Amino acid sequence: MQLLRSGISLRIHAIFISHVHGDHLFGLFGLLSTFGMMGRKDKLTIYAPAQLQDILNDHLKYFGEGMTFPLAVHAINTEAPEQIYENDDITVHTIPLKHRIPTSGFLFREKMPLRNLHSRLIAKYNLPPQAMVKLKNGENITLPNGDILENETVTYLPYYPRSYAYCSDTLFSEQVIEQVKNVDLLYHEATFLTDKMEVAHQTMHSTAAEAATVAREANVKHLLIGHFSSRYKCDELFLQEAQPVFPHTAIAKELATFEIPLIPLKPT
Amino acid sequence: MQLLRSGISLRIHAIFISHVHGDHLFGLFGLLSTFGMMGRKDKLTIYAPAQLQDILNDHLKYFGEGMTFPLAVHAINTEAPEQIYENDDITVHTIPLKHRIPTSGFLFREKMPLRNLHSRLIAKYNLPPQAMVKLKNGENITLPNGDILENETVTYLPYYPRSYAYCSDTLFSEQVIEQVKNVDLLYHEATFLTDKMEVAHQTMHSTAAEAATVAREANVKHLLIGHFSSRYKCDELFLQEAQPVFPHTAIAKELATFEIPLIPLKPT
Numbered sequence: 374m375q376l377l378r379s380g381i382s383l384r385i386h387a388i389f390i391s392h393v394h395g396d397h398l399f400g401l402f403g404l405l406s407t408f409g410m411m412g413r414k415d416k417l418t419i420y421a422p423a424q425l426q427d428i429l430n431d432h433l434k435y436f437g438e439g440m441t442f443p444l445a446v447h448a449i450n451t452e453a454p455e456q457i458y459e460n461d462d463i464t465v466h467t468i469p470l471k472h473r474i475p476t477s478g479f480l481f482r483e484k485m486p487l488r489n490l491h492s493r494l495i496a497k498y499n500l501p502p503q504a505m506v507k508l509k510n511g512e513n514i515t516l517p518n519g520d521i522l523e524n525e526t527v528t529y530l531p532y533y534p535r536s537y538a539y540c541s542d543t544l545f546s547e548q549v550i551e552q553v554k555n556v557d558l559l560y561h562e563a564t565f566l567t568d569k570m571e572v573a574h575q576t577m578h579s580t581a582a583e584a585a586t587v588a589r590e591a592n593v594k595h596l597l598i599g600h601f602s603s604r605y606k607c608d609e610l611f612l613q614e615a616q617p618v619f620p621h622t623a624i625a626k627e628l629a630t631f632e633i634p635l636i637p638l639k640p641t
Numbered sequence: 642m643q644l645l646r647s648g649i650s651l652r653i654h655a656i657f658i659s660h661v662h663g664d665h666l667f668g669l670f671g672l673l674s675t676f677g678m679m680g681r682k683d684k685l686t687i688y689a690p691a692q693l694q695d696i697l698n699d700h701l702k703y704f705g706e707g708m709t710f711p712l713a714v715h716a717i718n719t720e721a722p723e724q725i726y727e728n729d730d731i732t733v734h735t736i737p738l739k740h741r742i743p744t745s746g747f748l749f750r751e752k753m754p755l756r757n758l759h760s761r762l763i764a765k766y767n768l769p770p771q772a773m774v775k776l777k778n779g780e781n782i783t784l785p786n787g788d789i790l791e792n793e794t795v796t797y798l799p800y801y802p803r804s805y806a807y808c809s810d811t812l813f814s815e816q817v818i819e820q821v822k823n824v825d826l827l828y829h830e831a832t833f834l835t836d837k838m839e840v841a842h843q844t845m846h847s848t849a850a851e852a853a854t855v856a857r858e859a860n861v862k863h864l865l866i867g868h869f870s871s872r873y874k875c876d877e878l879f880l881q882e883a884q885p886v887f888p889h890t891a892i893a894k895e896l897a898t899f900e901i902p903l904i905p906l907k908p909t
Contacts, residue, residue, distance in 0.1 A: 435699075
């Protein structure tokens with residue numbers, strides 16, 4: 374329902390599920406039915422901890438009749454980071470998390486863009502098309518006179534590839550810090566405030582201050598926090614606790630969009 | 642999620658499910674989890690076709706850990722009407738429907754209210770309290786002089802008990818008409834318009850005109866229609882088809898409330 378409200382296209386071919394607790398999973402059942410109702414034909418792959426396969430098998434015993442498309446579960450390793458997905462634009466790696474059941478975050482990285490050529494240099498060397506392709510791919514080329522043209526002297530990166538890390542649900546984890554270093558945007562759960570630190574640790578969740586500490590130590594650009602316990606009546610309390618630790622913190626509100634701007638780089 | 646948005650209290654002790662298709666069922670999983678998170682202790686009874694028991698058993702294998710309350714499934718007979726529920730205020734009967742799997746509607750009826758006494762007559766006969774209770778319950782009483790005081794001569798009904806019938810999903814059915822006669826409010830599915838009559842019948846659904854015909858033939862006071870196929874881009878088309886057949890038709894919009902007024906009756 375939220376996906377339909379969001380206006381995001383339903384032409385989804387991969388779904389990433391962190392763990393098989395209901396609040397992270399139950400929306401999948403309706404989505405699969407909706408895909409069936411729409412007569413979807415394209416394969417759908419769900420990247421999730423191995424437990425999902427049994428759950429889906431049982432679900433499809435009762436609700437599999439209308440499945441018009443191939444469905445695959447890719448069981449992820451929740452103990453060590455690994456690349457689980459790649460397409461022309463991005464890669465996805467797992468981020469092992471520490472929760473009551475096997476849980477994994479996901480690190481989405483844009484691939485390095487092709488390099489841009491300094492136009493004045495292209496004119497200077499009168500380069501053939503094959504040489505330009507090599508340069509865009511970051512390679513050096515050999516000129517007709519045998520000189521090596523160093524890539525960096527004639528090309529530049531048009532923009533830095535962007536990155537987003539999704540970490541829910543988890544205890545505070547040093548390994549997460551290592552893995553999300555310098556990302557543009559980090560979503561990190563903040564189920565509790567420091568006043569409920571003990572409950573947070575018992576239930577294997579984080580406080581807002583801990584989420585902000587991960588963001589600060591990992592030197593990320595922006596932090597989104599969410600998954601707030603309903604025992605707190607006001608979301609702003611979480612911001613109040615996180616921002617003194619990490620100022621660039623915002624609340625992940627339902628259906629809100631947080632855009633990571635693509636920053637063009639000038640040739641040097 | 643919709644229940645929370647509606648502002649309706651979560652102190653629910655009975656849930657009525659017509660059939661085990663996903664669009665009528667999947668919300669239950671999140672609701673059970675929410676009850677668990679809230680630490681609910683009260684028993685919950687779900688009235689549904691027998692198939693629900695297996696589905697829930699499998700579901701609770703994976704998600705039963707947080708169940709803090711007793712949960713019972715009352716398997717309903719989807720072939721013949723029967724009373725399945727009663728409390729101080731209402732009764733609930735099943736309404737057998739005709740769909741691709743066992744399906745039942747539900748008829749909610751307020752019980753007869755206690756009768757009101759004509760105050761001038763109470764004074765006239767100087768009645769003791771026990772006699773007044775008998776009269777309020779609709780019984781006759783014997784006066785000290787041996788005369789019978791007929792209930793109807795000294796009491797009146799304060800209001801007519803209200804009734805609501807919920808019928809989704811179903812083919813047009815004469816038996817439904819019989820069972821929902823004169824209800825105050827009928828919800829009847831209208832998945833298609835007459836232009837898709839064939840698809841409607843193949844998939845065992847109704848058209849807007851058929852829903853309106855049930856309302857007209859059953860002489861109900863108001864009709865609500867819903868469950869519209871997403872192939873139609875505008876809900877008003879359903880109203881346009883239904884209203885010439887049954888003018889008091891409205892669309893069951895998400896989160897809208899349709900109140901059946903309690904009409905006080907004057908003493909005669």
